[in-house]
Every structure is written in C-alpha cells, then in structure tokens.
Amino acid sequence: MVIPAPAVAGSGGSAPGSVGDVRRSNLALVLGRIADFPRGAHPSRAQLAAATGLTKASVSSLVLDLLDAGIIREIGFNPQGRGRPGVGLELNPGRAVMGMEINVDYISAAVVDLAGKVLVREVQERDNRNSVDGPVMAALAVLAARVRSAAGEHGVEVLGGGLAVPGLVDPAAARVLTAPNLGWAGVDLDLGALLPEAPLGVALFNEANAAALAELRHRPDGASDFLFVSGEVGVGGGLVIGSELFTGPGGHAGEVGHIVVDPDGARCSCGGTGCLETVAGQDAIFEAAGIGPVEHSRSAAMAKLLQALDARQPGALAAVERAGRCLGIALASTARVVNIASVVLGGHFAVLEPWLRSPLLESLQKYAPGRYAAGQVSVSAVGESGALLGAAGSVIRSLVEAPHKLLA
Structure with a gap:
C-alpha cells in the first residue's frame, strides 16, 4: 500500500x-x-x-x-x-493496526499490517438495531481481543486501531453524534476499552468515509475524484476530490442516503421523509421484494434475494429496479451540486449491480444527461472489507505522518 x-x-x-x-x-x-x-x-x-x-x-x-x-x-x-x-x-511485518466496524446487523474486526495486508479478519452477525451502546461495544471488545490474540500467536503486535460506525461522528470527542439505524444519538464511546494498552489508541470514523478512503488507496484505475456510495441497511456516501476525502466544514458531507428521492414516500430513520435510504437501503429492498429481514440473517436474506433475481421473480426485480432508479435520482442531484462524474458502488449496491445497473444508468441519463458516462459507474475494488481497510489505513497513514508518537 x-x-x-x-x-x-x-x-x-x-x-x-x-x-x-x-x-x-x-x-x-x-x-x-x-x-x-x-x-x-x-x-x-x-x-x-x-x-x-x-x-x-x-x-x-x-x-x-x-x-x-x-x-x-x-x-x-x-x-x-x-x-x-x-x-x-x-x-516491520510484526507491527500492525486493527480496523473495526459496528454496523446494524454485524460487528467485525481485522488486523492489518503496516503495508496494508489483512492478516486476520472476523465478522460476527449481531442485531444492533435500536441498541444500547454498552453491550455493542462490549461484544466488539471481545471480538477485537480474539482477533488481536490470533495475530499475537504469529508474533504480530497491534499498535492501535480505527473504528467505523454508520453515522455522523465527532472523532476528536470519540462521540457518535447520530446513527439513526443504531438508535444512537450523542453517544460517547470508550474507545480505549477496545484495544487496552495499544500505544496509538483507537480513532473513530464514519463508515462510508472510511470505505471511500480504502477505495482511494486500492482502486486499480487510480481515480482521484469519485463519489463512493455505501449500501448497507442504511445508505452512506464518501466524497473524494483530488485524492482527498471531502467532508465539509462540519465533517458530514456526502450523506447521499438522505437525499430526498420521493417527497411523498416513507418516513426515514433520520426523521425525514422519502430519503434514498427508504427505497434503496437493504431492509427497504428486502421488504419490497417480499423478503422479511427479521426471519433471516443478513447473508441469508441477501442469498434469498439473489435467488429470486436469478429466477426473475417480478417482486424482486421490481424492488431492485426501483432502488436503482432512485439511486440514479440521488446521484443526478449530487452531480448538479458537486462536479463529480465518477461513482463507485459498494455494499449491496455492488452485489446487486448486474440487476441495478440498467435502471441506474437510465435514471442518470434522464435526470442528469451527459453528467455520468456508463464507464464511470463501477463497483468497489475492496468489497465488504472497505470500512475495515479504510479505518486501519487511516491509522497507518497517521503513524507514517507522525512516527514520533511511538518513540520513547
């Protein structure tokens, strides 16, 4: 890296x-x-x-x-x-950092060496909807300890880490300002408890921003200007301009999931109405396709949706087509405000891209003709590990820029 x-x-x-x-x-x-x-x-x-x-x-x-x-x-x-x-x-391959992620239906942790290679990674499905932060952080601490121990068995020392969460954050205060799908607002996190005695501590990141940074470092085309769209239970976005993450004065730019695409639509977890997330979020697609997320794990629900799409079931096709069309509306609106003509699809948008792509491109051509070329809409180069790699990579970059923090 x-x-x-x-x-x-x-x-x-x-x-x-x-x-x-x-x-x-x-x-x-x-x-x-x-x-x-x-x-x-x-x-x-x-x-x-x-x-x-x-x-x-x-x-x-x-x-x-x-x-x-x-x-x-x-x-x-x-x-x-x-x-x-x-x-x-x-x-030194014997030194590493840890990327961690809390999302709506899973927690995960990965040890990444200083050259960017993932050494150990573990994902644990867990329902974190409308949760209390304490038990979630405690479960993540247990997972992090297990992954850290596995790396330690191979002589690898974890120097610090980064935690990505799906919400607006204040990294300096280690505070989640709002994460509607988790049910968190104004939550102060005890980041030190995740990696006790790690000399670099733990930094806090927005999930989509972290994934966008990972995309920037790993894209084979070397693109330096793009909008990364993260599809999970919610929908996030990370805006990269001139090889730098653009977050705006308050650090919250790129919230594509809360662009209004249907003014008369459903209420969103953010408190608004008709946001992209209410149509193109994972739960919204499952529900529209007739797949209940409550009865299935995240992976099982997605597998069932993919089977339905392969079988060309009308309900599944219509749900994904609507999601692609509304995603195009949101991206067209973004293109009118920010001069970005390249989009990277992550999360379930990447998984559903074979069925999502056509309605997405048609929508872009209708609402923002000439702004996006078909070749400028691509899938993620880092896949599901984006947030982990981005959080870990940011900590590595911080170490490279300030190695004196580890000097005695």
Whole structure:
C-alpha cells in the first residue's frame, strides 16, 4: 500500500519551529519513503538519502530511531550496482493496526499490517438495531481481543486501531453524534476499552468515509475524484476530490442516503421523509421484494434475494429496479451540486449491480444527461472489507505522518 509522504524540509534548507520539530518532520519523511516502496522492495539508507535529500548521516540516525521503535526492520542486503551492497529496510511485518466496524446487523474486526495486508479478519452477525451502546461495544471488545490474540500467536503486535460506525461522528470527542439505524444519538464511546494498552489508541470514523478512503488507496484505475456510495441497511456516501476525502466544514458531507428521492414516500430513520435510504437501503429492498429481514440473517436474506433475481421473480426485480432508479435520482442531484462524474458502488449496491445497473444508468441519463458516462459507474475494488481497510489505513497513514508518537 502506497501512503503519500508529507512534504517536509530536507537538510538543504531550514524549517520553522524547533530542532525537535524538524527531526519529527524528517522521521516522517524517511518513513514515508520506505512506505512508498512496493512490497518486496527494500531501500537502503543510501537510497533513502538520495530520495529525501537528507545527508547519509541524518538518514542513519533517523533509521536507528525507527528501528528502535519497531516500526521498520532491516532485511538482507540490497544490491546497488558497484560497491558494497546496502542493508535493506522495510515496514516491520510484526507491527500492525486493527480496523473495526459496528454496523446494524454485524460487528467485525481485522488486523492489518503496516503495508496494508489483512492478516486476520472476523465478522460476527449481531442485531444492533435500536441498541444500547454498552453491550455493542462490549461484544466488539471481545471480538477485537480474539482477533488481536490470533495475530499475537504469529508474533504480530497491534499498535492501535480505527473504528467505523454508520453515522455522523465527532472523532476528536470519540462521540457518535447520530446513527439513526443504531438508535444512537450523542453517544460517547470508550474507545480505549477496545484495544487496552495499544500505544496509538483507537480513532473513530464514519463508515462510508472510511470505505471511500480504502477505495482511494486500492482502486486499480487510480481515480482521484469519485463519489463512493455505501449500501448497507442504511445508505452512506464518501466524497473524494483530488485524492482527498471531502467532508465539509462540519465533517458530514456526502450523506447521499438522505437525499430526498420521493417527497411523498416513507418516513426515514433520520426523521425525514422519502430519503434514498427508504427505497434503496437493504431492509427497504428486502421488504419490497417480499423478503422479511427479521426471519433471516443478513447473508441469508441477501442469498434469498439473489435467488429470486436469478429466477426473475417480478417482486424482486421490481424492488431492485426501483432502488436503482432512485439511486440514479440521488446521484443526478449530487452531480448538479458537486462536479463529480465518477461513482463507485459498494455494499449491496455492488452485489446487486448486474440487476441495478440498467435502471441506474437510465435514471442518470434522464435526470442528469451527459453528467455520468456508463464507464464511470463501477463497483468497489475492496468489497465488504472497505470500512475495515479504510479505518486501519487511516491509522497507518497517521503513524507514517507522525512516527514520533511511538518513540520513547
């Protein structure tokens, strides 16, 4: 996983702030360059000096700090043409972070190494609708401990983690402002209880935003501007512009699921009426297709819907067609406000894409002609692990940008 390195001052110029500030910046610069190398490539100290503009002596000193902190390790020799081969360096595979997710009908956790590889992942179905936060967090803590222990059996230490939830959040206060499908409003979370004694702690993220960040890092086409639409019980969105997540002044931009697509429609969990979520959310599609989510687990209900679609049952086809049409209305409205012409479908939208795509494109052409080309509507590259990978990847990026947090 390539993580952009922050722009900092090299040895050839001065930077504002103390000597300590400059050293911290240069630590991030060196670690960022190591992270930039593809898996299997091991830069030497000399190569890092050439890439960063720092002196070889400065790089050697910074590398020693990173080695002492356990963030990187030395590996073999790296031939450099003539002369003595250098010792290669890489992100330490024995250090990792954990991505966690609370959603309406499941909790999940995954240990991801510093290069972005998923080492251990576990999903546990659990009905969290209209829940109390305490028992949900307690169940997630048990799951996280189990996944952390499994990684520990292979010598992997978890440094910290990220938690994604389907709602508006205040990361600085570790507070869920509102998550209607969970029934949470103004809930303060004890994030530290999820990963006791982890030096980097646990950060809080919106689920769709986390998945959008994972998509940004893993898309094979390298797209830097797109709207990620997350289909779960609710519908979320993450807006990426210029390779950066755009969240707006309050951090809550991209709430595509609550664009009104049917003014005379059903009441939404957010308190509004006719939101996209009331038509294209997972429960809404199941209900319209005659599949009761109460009697089935999430995976069983989706399997039953897919069977009905394969059999071309009219109720199932009509439910998915309406969801695709209304999703197109919401995306057309978004296109009129934000100059984005690329859409990535995640969650159940990706699963249902073979049946959803045609009505979606027809709706886009009707309500926003010329704004979206058919080739600019694609499915997620990361699948169901998007929120986990995004939350974990954001923590890794934070570590790369501030490795001094792990220094003694």
